[in-house]
Amino acid sequence: MTDGPTYGFDTLQIHAGARPDPATGARQTPIYQTTAYVFRDADHAAALFNLQEVGYIYSRLTNPTVAVLQERVATLEGGVGAVCCSSGHAAQIMALFPLMEPGRNVVASTRLYGGTVTQFSQTIKRFGWSAKFVDFDDPKAVADAIDEDTRAVFGESIANPGGYVTDIRSIADVADAAGVPLIIDNTSATPYLCRPIEQGATLVVHSTTKYLTGNGTVTGGCVVDSGTFDWSASDKFPSLSAPEPAYHGLRFHETFGGLAYTFHGIAIGLRDLGMTMNPQAAHYTLMGIETLSLRMQRHVENAEKVAAWLEKDDRVDYVTYAGLPSSPYHDRAKKHYPHGAGGLFTFAVKGGYDACVKLVNSLEIFSHVANLGDARSLIIHSASTTHRQLTPEQQEAAGAGPGVVRVSIGIEDADDLIADLDKALAAACG
Incomplete structure (x- = not known):
């Protein structure tokens, strides 16, 4: 969109980055299904x-359909640029790649998606990187964990699976004081x-597979750059501040300024x-984003209703939803997440592991899948699936203990969802 008026979110989610196709006048962004582009x-x-x-060289680097998505997500996040990639996990590696070197570490929240914990605690060791896991409810502990080899701080805005909300500003202050970027996964x-x-984050990552696409059709990821970090303030980030041998000594930050990180990506x-x-994945995600605000409003509305019902049910030990007045995160959610606390949370079933297995096997409307953010309501027993590779201590720290199930509340009729859960709880606890 052209410079001029400041448009609202609902307008930007439809128009940002998109222009009528110059060759045909097509109004919807075309799928540019091509590997390469002819040079003048x-x-x-x-x-x-x-x-x-x-410009465009080769679709491993840039593609017109993907470029529209990059601009749209960057605009909605308030960033200067974005790089889209093949999945949310790819986005996490892409986010760290310009920052890290062998021997460096990232300070990460204990409340992260189980796959992220595994990626950070195991896989990144193969690059010579390491991670320190800290409770982000304790900013001092985060500060104490940062050392001279720390190159980033990483957390989730609404943590998967528990739906816990992070006080991003307090963690951003800690990262700023240490001179390292804060990366926030904003998927949920x-x-x-x-x-x-x-709220102070330097970089934002997404699994676009989830709420941004919203229909469970394609995988994707995105890294958004705020454009505000001074990569040349120290010698910690040579990939961005020092001469790059592959480009005849070009210095990314010196050359591209606020867009240095995006160009490097x-x-x-x-x-x-x-x-x-x-490009087809980008196309599906662009169509999904057009209704993002409408869907998120319904996700929140339904989650509030379902969570309140579960909290009152005698077959349920507890519910972690931050949108409930009883949640220790409720005040934080109201302050920092004024549109609601999302559609993701967990609840503990009386009867533990076995009851959880019976529950997921007895549902009809809820789909038992390893995904979230779909228009459909989804459920999973994290301890036996997404968090299975973690130790019992790590599972508990992540809010994914053996007696806990995670739900991603969809946009169906909330009364139907409650009836489905009621029947399944009867089967699980009977």
């Missing part, structure tokens, strides 16, 4: 490869419920890691 001449090709001109909240950059990250988002 040899000089044009050279300028593109030297990063002297912005989306920019409709929370804009982490406004494309020119180095996608070029060498190859975690490319395909």
Whole structure:
């Protein structure tokens, strides 16, 4: 969209980044299903490869459909640029890649998606990186965990699976004082419920597979750059501040300023890691984002109703939803997440592990799948699936103990969801 009026969220989620196709006038963003692009001449090709001109070279790096999605997500998040990739897990590696070197570490929240805990505690060791896990409800503990080798702080805005809400501002203050970027996974909240950059985050990552797409059709990820971090303030981030041998000594921060991180993500990250988002996935996600605010309102409305019903049920030990007045995170959610606490939470079933298994096997409307953020209501027993690789202590710290199930409340009729849970609880606890 052109410079001018400041548009509202509902307008931007439909129009940001999109323009009528210059060749055909098509109003919906086309799927540019091509691997490569014809150069005007040899000089044009050279300028593109030297990063002297912005354009399309090869779809591992840039694609017109994906570019629209990148601009739209960056706009909704209040960032200067974004890089889309093949999945949310890819986005996490892409986010860390320009920051880390062998021997460096990331300080991460204990309340993270189980796959992220595994990625950070196990897989990144193969790069020579490491992670320290800290309770983000204790900013002092976060500060104490940061050392001279720390290159990033990583948390989730609304933590998966428990739905706990993070006080991003307090963690951002700690990261700022240490001179390292704060990365916030905003998958569960989306920019409709929370804009982490406004609360001090440097980078935002998404699994676009979830609420942004909203229909369970494609996987994808995105890294959004705030454009505010001074990568040259110290020697901690040579990938962005020092000469880059692959581009004849070009210094990304010196050359591209606030867009340095975004350009590096494309020119180095996608070029060498190859975690490319395909244009059809970008197209599905763009269509999903057009109704994001409408869906999130319904997700929140239904989650509040279902959580309140569960909390009163004698077959349920507790519910973790931050939208409930009884939640210790309720005041924080009202302050930092004014549109609601999302559609994701857990509840503990009396009877423990076995009762949880019976519950998920007895539901009809809820789908038992390893996903969240779908228009459909979803459920999973995290301890036997997404968090299975974690130790019992890690499971409990993440809010995914053996007697707990995670629900992602969809946009169906809330009374039907309650009736489905009521029947399944009867089967599980009878």
